Amino acid sequence: MAEFKINHVAIVVPDVDEALKFWRDALGLTLNHVERNEEEAVQIAFLPTGESEVELLAPITEDSGVAKYLAKKGAGLHHLCIEVEHIEAVLSRLVAHQIELINDTPKLRPNGIKYAFVHPKSTGGVLLELYELPK
């Protein structure tokens, strides 16, 4: 396995069904499924693209982080998620390079994925998510 790969590219949109008219119907990507993430107050459509996924995120409340982002910056590319083999080792290396992390230690999703976000001010403007998949 490669040490790094792109897990997903997340795109913030006002409405998932409307966005699917382009990404699925016109472009031709396959829709795997749509789920609601109540914790982050978003609806997410997952469209596998090779070993990665395109994810369409739409806010489901008006005061969520994604809703505020959409209101401020408009629809478009939101974050990049890179999969790593050992997330703790990568986070330690980032800290040693004085990189500002949003999550100093990995958080755990119910599906077993460990994740952490790196602050855009340390990446050159990119909200970067790191993933370690369950072994």
Add this chain to the structure above:
Amino acid sequence: MAEFKINHVAIVVPDVDEALKFWRDALGLTLNHVERNEEEAVQIAFLPTGESEVELLAPITEDSGVAKYLAKKGAGLHHLCIEVEHIEAVLSRLVAHQIELINDTPKLRPNGIKYAFVHPKSTGGVLLELYELPK
């Protein structure tokens, strides 16, 4: 081969060497090479990431498209490039869905790659590049 895959995610930065301090030195991606693209007036660093690449783009003139983008929007995610098997067929399907293209017909790079850009107004804010690699 999958019908679609992510070829690259392009990030616009003020300075490639400065950006490499994060993406290569701290995060740990491998730098394949850096090249100057005189036509688009950018310097590009290529960092393979699984079957895809992270590309860092920095303007080399003050009046290039990328320089204007950087001045207006700041550093960050710039465009997404999806590789397709038959670019003409995909462009025809997009036109049939009333999608606005920046390039109605594919352009050809010296390395044999056919490419075309889709206008962000039709994708929900994402500048989308399509690639067909030489067979």
